[in-house]
Amino acid sequence: MTGHERGSSSRPALSRCIRVSPDEFGLRYWGxxxxLSTAADLERGFGDLFSAAAVDELVTRRGVRTPFIRMANEGSVLAASDYTASGGFGAEIPDQVSSDKVLAEFAGGATIVLQGLHRLWPPIIDFTRELVDDLGHPAQVNAYVTPPSSQGFDPHYDTHDVFVLQISGEKHWRIHAPVLVDPLRSQPWDQHRAAVARAATGKPEIDAVLRPGDALYLPRGWIHSATALGATSVHLTIGMAAYTRADLADALLRQLGDNAELRASLPLGLDLHDSEALAPIVAQTVQALVETLQQTDASRPVAVLSARFGAETRAEPVAPLATLEALAALDGSTPVRWRESLPVRVTTIDDRVRIVARTKTLSLPVEAEPAVLRLATGDTVSADELPGLDAESAVVVVRRLVREGFVVAPA
Structure with missing residues (x-):
């Protein structure tokens, strides 16, 4: 249960990036x-998320450090010392971005890559969280800033799905079919460098110029390269680390330790080079593995993948100062709502209702259960509107939930 149901039918953040309905996208395109979606196909552009001015602000005024910035030129990643330096007195850490060095490299044709913008730039922080809610997979956002007529990286593929959102300038993209379909993280493109290079010489599946407001979705494995045209190009790349059936298999295999036969040691003196000696043991092991997996249900992989998802994504941020100020003024009429993108499990045991999140568990008297369930719908309500509690108790419960970071009081 969560205040914002992941994968909700409207999927507003996803809808901004695609020219088809979310349902059609899920059935035909996802993975x-x-x-390719042009600005004319979409309801709005992406200027509210990022801009060329934002690039300059991050490079000049934010003290960005590696690995949140890197640079590349014609396929080669530059050494960090080429674009970083000490921040001077009071900020001597040596890997901070140097605007002078960045200017020199950028003027020489190097691409600026601003990484982890889902942690640095407020509009992107909010948008990424909404997109994760829509898709149910973790996401990261980088900005690629390429000078005119330059190419930052050679043809390659990614091991994650991407959405490309063109912010400013124009970039010529060439997209080729995969040489390895659905590559895993352990199968990066450089393991198939020669095949990728050959494929990139053929006729592209997509050969298009992205202009401001255009968007491109690429499943993992699709080969791509891009060149800026007559002006500096700024685009966002949203990387979606899609969970796979291989991840599900890994989660299932974690229960093998429950089988005593699979925990047993191999025979003393076994010659591991002798396939005939090992064959019957392999057969027995496969049989025990099959029996163990046939006895499983979804609870174990659900627990593993949900814990991983919680660790790889972030709920709506809470503002410590504003929260304490809101608590001081909170009364029965104060509007509050569940913290967005915060998955929880609400259970009732005996005389207590428990709210279980990834990092904490809160226990309240069972009388608070109707109020908790009402808040967890995500609607904005006040303590006076909560069911099952008298006015004073409702305020006490809301205060506790705000203090513990489950509920927020919108500004």
Missing amino acids: REPL
């Missing part, structure tokens, strides 16, 4: 085919 299967690239999708």
Whole structure:
């Protein structure tokens, strides 16, 4: 249960990036085919998320450090010392971005890559959280800033799905079909460098110029390269680390330790080079493995993957100063709501209702259960509107939930 149901039918953040309905995207394109959407196809552009001015602000005024910035030129990643330096007195850490060095490299044709913008730039922080809610997979956001007529990276593929959102300038993209379909993280493109290079010489599946407001979706494995045209190009790349059936298999295999036969040691003196000696043991092991997996249910992989998802994504941020100020003024009429993108499990045991999140568990009297369930719908309500509690008790419960970071009081 969560205040904002992940994968909700409206999927507003996803809808901004695609020219088809979310349902059609899920059935036809997600993990299967690239999708090009022009600004004319979409309801709005992406200027509210990022801009060329934002690039300059991050480079000049934010003290960005590696690995949140890197640079590349014609396929080669530059040494960090080429674009970083000490921040001077009071900020002597040596890997901070140097605007002078960045200017020199950028003027020489190097691409600026601003990484982890889902942690640095407020509009992107909010948008990424909404997109994660829509898709149910973790996401990260980088900005690629390429000078005119330059190419930052050679043709390659990613091991995660991407959405490309063109912010400013124009960039010529060439997209080729995979040489390895659905590569895992352990199968990066440089393991197939020669095949990728050959494939990139053929006729592209997509050969298009992205202009401001255009968007491109690429499933993992699709080969791509891009060159800025007549002006500096700024685009966002949203990387979606899609969970796979291989991840599900890994989660299932974690229960093998429950089988005593699979925990047993191999025979003393076994010659591991002798396939005939090992064959019957392999057969027995496979049989025990099959029996163990046939006895499983979804609870174990659900626990593993949900814990991983919680660790790889972030709920709506809470503002410590504003929260304490809101608590001081909170009364029965104060509007509050569940913290967005915070998955929890609400259970009732005996005389207590427990709210279980990834990092903490809160226990309240069972009388608070109707109020907790009402808040967890995500609607904005006040303590006076909560069911099952008298006015004073409702305020006490809301205060506790705000203090513990489950509920927020919108400004």
